[in-house]
Amino acid sequence: MQAKRRKRYRFTNDTYVALVVLHILMGVFINLIPQFSTVYFSLVCAFFVLKIIVTGKHEKLIWVLFGASYFVAAESLFRMTGGGLFYEFSKYFVILLMLMGMFFDGLSGKGYPYFIYLILLVPSILVASTTLGYDLNFRTSIAFVLSGPVCLGVSALYCYGKKVSMQVLLQIVACMSYPIITMATHLFLYNPSVKEVLTSTGSNYATSGGFGPNQVSTLLGLGMFALTVRFFMKSPSLFLKLFNLVLLAAVSFRALVTLSRGGVLAAVLVIGAFLVIYFGRSKYQQKQQIIVSVLLLLFVSLLTWVISLNQSSGLVGNRYSNEDALGREKKDVSTGRVDLFVDEFAGFKEHPFLGVGANGMKQERLEDTGKITASHNEISRLLSEHGIFGVLILIILIFKPLDFRSRNRNNIFFYSFLAFWFATINHSAMRIAAPAFIYALALLNVTHEKPPLPRKQFKPR
Template identity: 40%
Template sequence: MTKQEITYIQLVLFHAGIGFLIFLFPFVSKIYGYSIFVFGLYYVIKTHNRNNEVLLVAAYIVGSEVFLRMTGGNPLYEISKYGVIAFMLLGMRYAGFSKGAFPYWIFLLLLIPGVIMATYSLNYDSDIRKTIAFNISGPVCLGIASLYTFRRNVTFKQINNILLSIGLPIVSCMVYLTFYTPNVQDVITSTQSNFETSGGFGPNQVATFLGFGMFVFFSRMILESKTKLLVAINLIVALNMSYRGIVTFSRGGMITGFLMVVLLFFFLYYKTNSNGKLKLSFLALLLAVATMAVWSYTSLQTDGLINKRYANQDAAGRAKESQFTGREDIAQNELNTFLKNPLFGVGAGVAAELREKEIGIKVLSHDEITRMLAEHGLLGLLGLGILFLTPLILYFENKFNLYLFCFVVFWFLTINHAAMRTAVPAFVYSLSLLRVQLVPSLNKDTSLK
């Protein structure tokens, strides 16, 4: 076993230990949360970001977000988005940004009218600063991160390390959930999303992270496992994340993670030679068998309720009227708001207040696309067009970024069921803009002029 492989196993075990330690001593979560920012800042300043260290730090911040929210370890609820923004700006201080990143300057400028309108339209009894920040922090995080990553050169090894930086804190979350709910059968009584199996936190967000973690370790099993031991370790971690994600009974995150894995397989199969196709076929068969085993075990543990959940049935087996737990009604409301205010929208955060006046309950949007339309109007539509088209155009420049479509699909599907409540869709989207190289550049300076 090589030194690199030993280090990798130690990292996985170390993060599993963090999850167990925080379960035993909850106050450790605060120490863990603060130390991420302290050591991250020290790491970037010490290295002067020569090899895009800010991406590793930002990735780790993103990966730990839901776990720290779940355990009370974040200094501020939205600190992860602000942390990504701060580290991306620090990275630009050391390494600059591409002059060709003007689409994302335009995207950020398109958000300004919605912010200005919100200051005049929000209720006087609302905390205007917090309301605007809550609704605009996700898009701003995406814009700033994209300015840094746009056409930035990284090696294939580096992008895999960035993904690992997201995945390691999710290992801690997975272990914490295992001890938080050791016996799933005791808490599953219906087909609704379950807070007990998601650490007492929002099942939608937890499943989103576990689904992405599943993708990270499945991809490492395929691309970064040179020995049978590493194949086994990555497969075990991925399957455990799959199980823990499925039993949250929140479907969006797990379906997204599964589609990412399938998309990666198809992309690799299309790009590889006949010998590679044979190996991928074997791995695909292995994953199919393992996935069916996990699903069967989950079905057994939940007395078949998980089957009914994904079939959109209640515990009695009756079909539910809504396939999206009422979210389509919110989306329709926002589309109607857009049609009434097509040019500039109603302003950032205002759509939720208008809904409250109409139905008497303040319900936040789960769909970032319809929210952008309702609150930013045609400017929001133009901004979304920039976000959709730019990565696809870049693909024709650099077709070796085999994760590009996986990242864009994750972003798109996640913002459709979980909006941008967390930093992960914004940051993962920005990774699709990287220019991936097979070998390190001879020029060690990664700055962009």
């Protein structure tokens, strides 16, 4: 008797197209029936939790990663439409999924540096308990700045060294695109006329669904990456190539007209890292196909840029040229982020050992200026609020993945994932769960499935 082969997860292009159409329809429903967002949120929460519980052990890892990737991409959608339970829900839900994965599937002992990383976060809480004033609620202040780092640590602990096939990794990336397509659909219906609402080159809430442009732009940029991957690696037919290019153009347009540059520039960096690695690993014949696809991608990108210039009356171009609506060059290209970075680095120099405590710099700025200003840079925040422990945290976060990479080179998205994490934490800190979870994806041990060899059956003579 032949041994039973393990059932492998399969996902067809027909299923992908059907899911994209479904998520476009959900974007329409959310716009027409605001309460539908809560129903949508509740259904996907229940679906992924139940799927992890009832599925076989060998597929629990897959559904943990599918659920986490879906929710990090849906975070801004649920925030802008009021569908989620509370503001930080996605981070806590990702942590829950990872803990469920640990319970059912265990974790690698070689990921212990991320356990040390989590311990290094604790002193900042103790310091904050003595420094935070009455103007800032202790519990919510701590949760606001540490939920992202804890999400990263727990995700990295679970993902470290976990084996997934290349096909599963591609579906994890695809899962990110679905809720972003829903969000883009909602944005088109929420703000059908960009010209009517764009009057300056500042980040625009109207084109961002009435929500924070920085967060919306970041996730739309993530969608640009996911759809680019789909275009190059999972579009064997002309229909699928055109289908994914249209989706990519639509998502890119909505990202550009938010006038929040961080997410778009991060997307360009991440896509560039992917294409360099993908091209370098390909054989000669495949490289010829990639070059043709790149030229097509550049044409669609240029067309999208021209349309965004037209629809914004040139304001998109002014924004990316660091000019105001009248074409005058702005003095600060970082829109105040450099000043915050310098301020927080000064806090590190004043408190080099234990730092000022979690959310301590916000407390100091409140006392100095009377305004509550949150950090945009996770690196300077780690240094100022954690002191020498922040330095150790950065060493772990930067060098542990590189050490892992030296022994596991099959993850074609390794540098793209790290680039997204690094770019995002430098312009948006960890306001959303995406950089935390996507950092952890760089720690997966990607395997390449080999088709089973046909076995000859012995026939009795």
